[in-house]
Amino acid sequence: MTVVSKSFDSFVKKIPVNIHNNTKSIFTGSMAVFIPGEFVIGRPMRAGEYQFVICFTTPPRAVIGSREYSFKKGSLICMAPGDEITVCPPDRPSPVKYLTICVNPAYMRDIYTRAGGEGELIFGKPDSIYSHRLLEGIEALIREVSDYDPAIPLMIESMENRIAIQLLRDSGALGNNKPLRNTVGEAIGFIETYYSSNITVKNISDAVYVSPPHLQRIFLSQTGITPYRYVMDCRHRKAKEMLESTAAPVKEIAEWCGFVNAAHFSTSFKQREGVSPLVYKKTFIKK
Numbered sequence: 001m002t003v004v005s006k007s008f009d010s011f012v013k014k015i016p017v018n019i020h021n022n023t024k025s026i027f028t029g030s031m032a033v034f035i036p037g038e039f040v041i042g043r044p045m046r047a048g049e050y051q052f053v054i055c056f057t058t059p060p061r062a063v064i065g066s067r068e069y070s071f072k073k074g075s076l077i078c079m080a081p082g083d084e085i086t087v088c089p090p091d092r093p094s095p096v097k098y099l100t101i102c103v104n105p106a107y108m109r110d111i112y113t114r115a116g117g118e119g120e121l122i123f124g125k126p127d128s129i130y131s132h133r134l135l136e137g138i139e140a141l142i143r144e145v146s147d148y149d150p151a152i153p154l155m156i157e158s159m160e161n162r163i164a165i166q167l168l169r170d171s172g173a174l175g176n177n178k179p180l181r182n183t184v185g186e187a188i189g190f191i192e193t194y195y196s197s198n199i200t201v202k203n204i205s206d207a208v209y210v211s212p213p214h215l216q217r218i219f220l221s222q223t224g225i226t227p228y229r230y231v232m233d234c235r236h237r238k239a240k241e242m243l244e245s246t247a248a249p250v251k252e253i254a255e256w257c258g259f260v261n262a263a264h265f266s267t268s269f270k271q272r273e274g275v276s277p278l279v280y281k282k283t284f285i286k287k
Helices: 009-014 105-114 132-147 153-171 183-194 201-207 212-223 227-245 250-256 262-273 277-286
Strands: 024-027 031-035 050-055 062-064 067-069 075-079 084-087 098-103 127-129
Touching (some): 024 132, 031 153, 050 153, 062 075, 098 153, 105 153, 127 153, 132 183, 183 201, 183 212, 201 227, 212 227, 227 277, 250 262, 250 277
Antiparallel strands (some): 024 031, 031 098, 050 075, 062 067, 062 084, 075 127
16 A cells, blocks of 8 residues: 655656556655566666665666766665766666655754754765665564555654654764664674675665674674674674575675675685585485
8 A cells, every 4th residue: 555645746756657557655644665577777866865876786786966876785775855867778787676765855954853863965976885784674664554444644753753863863864873782782783684795894874883893893792703704704693504405596695695606615615614616516416
């Protein structure tokens, strides 16, 4: 079910009809969530609202203003009213999975001020990385709108506030807003969720709001290994599970588990297990 609102008509009208017809849309009073099946290619799209794009797969290159960006899986693209983005034709066909959140400008600025932001709401860079907390908030809003007719305005408002504040945190606009929490535990949770993407220590530290050196230090002290080693351990563990339980080719398993390529996967696996992934798979199947 979709709740219809006229607040974002200007954005909707910019979407080609063939793409809009295959787009799931959720509207509330202050924000809208769009889940399309493809990108609008080669057509400049000027933001009339605050817009955030969550990339679940690696998107094509894009130009924002006069600069070209190569975003990746896990990116949170942040744009203010007036920013213009043009998605370039992809170099090769690839999966498309993303969502766009539009937020009413007056509402977003009010939340920014009430959350402790100072000065004008601006983004230091358009490329950030989204957190699992943001996804949880969006999923909760979608369920609330979809499952209840009519949805309770008080509940919707609380969810809007939650998402708006998390967007500000993930974008870095509230960079000094540091939560008190188990930082290493959250870093591990992030790795376990995004191990299959090309995540770096910087990505992980950004997601948990600490600097890379600080994350390295506390992660090593609490786990005995570095964040990078944990990423590789996680990928290796997931790959072993797939080798043992699926008929998927080794090349696909390597890709699904975040290895650079099949050769990298085979080298890493053999160093750990003493045999190649293919030999391990055949041995396990025989057992």
